Amino acid sequence: MDYNETVTYLFNSTPVFEKIGAGAYKEGLSNTLALDNHLSHPHHSFTTIHVAGTNGKGSVSHTLAAILQTAGYHTGLFTSPHLVDFRERIRVDGLCVSEAFVIDFVEKHRHFFEPLRPSFFELTTAMAFDYFRQQHVDIAVIEVGLGGRLDCTNIISPILSVITNISFDHTQFLGDTLPRIAAEKAGIIKPGIPVVIGEALPETRPVFINKAQAEGAPLIFAEDCSYISQAIPTEDGGIDYDTAGMGILHGELGGTYQVKNANTILAAVEQLRRAGLSISQDDIKKGFAEVCHLTGLMGRWQRIQENPLVICDTGHNVGGWQYLARQIKSQACDKCRIVFGMVDDKDIDTVLSLLPANATFYFTKANSKRAIDERTVQQKAKNKGLNGQAFPSVAAAYRTALSEASPHDFIFVGGSSYVVADLLESLSREKRQALNSLAI
Numbered sequence: 001m002d003y004n005e006t007v008t009y010l011f012n013s014t015p016v017f018e019k020i021g022a023g024a025y026k027e028g029l030s031n032t033l034a035l036d037n038h039l040s041h042p043h044h045s046f047t048t049i050h051v052a053g054t055n056g057k058g059s060v061s062h063t064l065a066a067i068l069q070t071a072g073y074h075t076g077l078f079t080s081p082h083l084v085d086f087r088e089r090i091r092v093d094g095l096c097v098s099e100a101f102v103i104d105f106v107e108k109h110r111h112f113f114e115p116l117r118p119s120f121f122e123l124t125t126a127m128a129f130d131y132f133r134q135q136h137v138d139i140a141v142i143e144v145g146l147g148g149r150l151d152c153t154n155i156i157s158p159i160l161s162v163i164t165n166i167s168f169d170h171t172q173f174l175g176d177t178l179p180r181i182a183a184e185k186a187g188i189i190k191p192g193i194p195v196v197i198g199e200a201l202p203e204t205r206p207v208f209i210n211k212a213q214a215e216g217a218p219l220i221f222a223e224d225c226s227y228i229s230q231a232i233p234t235e236d237g238g239i240d241y242d243t244a245g246m247g248i249l250h251g252e253l254g255g256t257y258q259v260k261n262a263n264t265i266l267a268a269v270e271q272l273r274r275a276g277l278s279i280s281q282d283d284i285k286k287g288f289a290e291v292c293h294l295t296g297l298m299g300r301w302q303r304i305q306e307n308p309l310v311i312c313d314t315g316h317n318v319g320g321w322q323y324l325a326r327q328i329k330s331q332a333c334d335k336c337r338i339v340f341g342m343v344d345d346k347d348i349d350t351v352l353s354l355l356p357a358n359a360t361f362y363f364t365k366a367n368s369k370r371a372i373d374e375r376t377v378q379q380k381a382k383n384k385g386l387n388g389q390a391f392p393s394v395a396a397a398y399r400t401a402l403s404e405a406s407p408h409d410f411i412f413v414g415g416s417s418y419v420v421a422d423l424l425e426s427l428s429r430e431k432r433q434a435l436n437s438l439a440i
Contacts, residue, residue, distance in 0.1 A: 003099035006106050007086045014120040031118040032152035035126040038112050042126075042133035046076065048156045049272075052144035052185045053164025053198065055320045056261045059253055059300050060164055060198070061143040063265050066294040067287030068139055069093050071279045076132040076140030078153070080121065083298050083314075083421040084428055090128045092135045094295045101131055121145045122152045139277075149187020159275050161188050161217075162268050163208070164261065165199035167319025182207040194218040194271045198264030222267035231259045237303045241288075246281050251288045255301030255313060257323035262288070299420045301327075304413075304427070308405040309333070312413040312420045316342070318350050324414070325354035333410035335360060338388075339397045339423075340415040341377060343370040348377070351415070352384045360404075361388025364397035366418035394422035 001009060036043070051061045058079055065077040075093055082088035087096035105127050113123060125145070132140050142158070144151045166182045182204035189195045189211050197208050200221055212219035230242040233254070241249040241262055251262055266284075273279055291297055304310035309331075315324045328336065336359040342348045343366070355361075363378040365371045374390040381388065391397035394413070401411050413423050 001103060001107070003103055006103045009106065010086070010120060010123065013114070014118060014123055028150060029152060029155065031116055031122045032125065032155055034116055035113065035118060035122065036129070036155055038109070039126060039130050042129040043156050045133040046137045047139040048158040049139065049141045049160045049162065049268075050144065050153065050156060050158040050188050051141060051162045051164070052148040052151075052188050053162070054167045054181070054185075054317065055315070056164035056198065056257065056264070057143050057162075058314075059258060059261045059297070060162060060265055060268070061141045062295040062297040063253070063261070063287055063291045064162075064268060065091075065094075065141045066291040067265075067269060067279060067283055068141070068277075069294055070286045070290075071277070071283040073138040073277070074136065076128070076135070076137040077295060078125070078128040078132075078140065079143040080124070080145055081417055081421075083417070084425050088296060088298075089124060090131055091296065092132065092137055094293075096296070097128075097131050101134070102127070105130060125152045144185075144188065147187070148185040150184075151188075154188055157190060158188075158193060160268060160271050161190065161193055161195040162264065163188070163195065163197050164264055165319065166201065166204045167317065178203045179207050183211070186211040189215050189217050191215045192217060194220065194275075196220045196222055196264060196267045196271060198222050198267075199260055220267055220271065222264045225263070225267050225270075227263050227266040228259065231262075237301070238289075246284065249285055249288055252291050252293075253297075253300050254303070254311075255323065256327050257315075257320065258300070298424060299417070302420075304423075307407040308337075308402070308409040308411055310402070310411045310413065312423055314417040314420045315414060316346060316416045318347050318354075321351045321354050325356070328359075328410075328412050329356045331410045331412075334406055334408040335410070337362065337401045337405055337409055337411045339364060339394065339401050339411065339413040339419070340381075341365050341374065341394065341397075341419045342372055342415045343368060343418065344372050345370065346416075348372065348380060349384075352381050352386060355381075355384075355386055357385050359386075360401075361386055362391060362397040362401045363388055364391045364394050364419065366394060366416055366422050368416075368418045371416070371418060394419050395426040398423055398426070 051057045065075050068075045077091040090097040142153050163185050228241045232240045237254040239251045243249045299314040301313050338359045339362045341364040363374045365374040378390040
């Protein structure tokens, strides 16, 4: 099989949460432990940092990896989902895993895992750990897939655990109350290993305290640490942070929600320094300022173009949209245009109630079996006083919004990671076609 055939095989032969949702979720670590034993425990070959949370764990993971790379550490990064190419999930020093490794891994081990019938994420995690061992990484930042306690990444023994925040998401697996969700995510807290909590609520703080005490794990609430005194949006779409001890720290990532993430990252870096890692202020500044370039991060208040300004963001649940909706409403523009779609396990009614009523909407459906039909989204939105057209694809919705926009309008694309993925994939395809036409 070539690379494309191999990726198709992975998606078609293993249950994929991004495609089918709950049917791909496998509770317990039996498959993960079997794969780990088959591969001779690759995660024992490198140091790890474990990052969980409802929102923000991708931004935190990428920025920590960028800082570590800049500090001279050979750094692995495992995240999910990918937006354009499967290989985005597994990176070393910002570079995606090679196509050759993906092909070789599947061919070499399929005789073992086919009878095991692991989920897509279980197999991908095993692949990532095996690749990091092969590449002799010094340290790897490992993002939890779902929850924490029973997530297949939870076989690692990290030097630091990070839990960004807790809000309602995946309640069918993690519980229908914030304390229950917090308890699942607190499952990554290990005996004696420091844990940084990015945000805590009155309902969740006791959960973390009790779990940390039970494990003898040093507990740090980032919100109790005053790393950032002021955050100022910049013209390039980023944020300047006024920090204690480092002066102005420029963050490449925009989005008001990044302020909480930045504080969490700084708390985590302090713990990494205490663990003996050599990280300078210059390393921190470069990691914040160049995280997208260093790690390939996409989809976080990402600026697609100017005049009209186009922004996409992968925020996909109520917790994320509480920040996104405020920022969209505060955006200076002649007209706000929103390309919007969601998947079927999210609280779409609450998210719709957060959106600006004076915007023009382009309701759409991502290329996923879990995507809510665009007509259904349109009707649900109409019930909330939001009006707009419906489109069968993200590309069609976006092109219409762009054609109708004036230079001073603002276009936002989001509602689901898969909506952003479809947008970025269509833009990438258009770019390739344009380059091919020039070459002819």
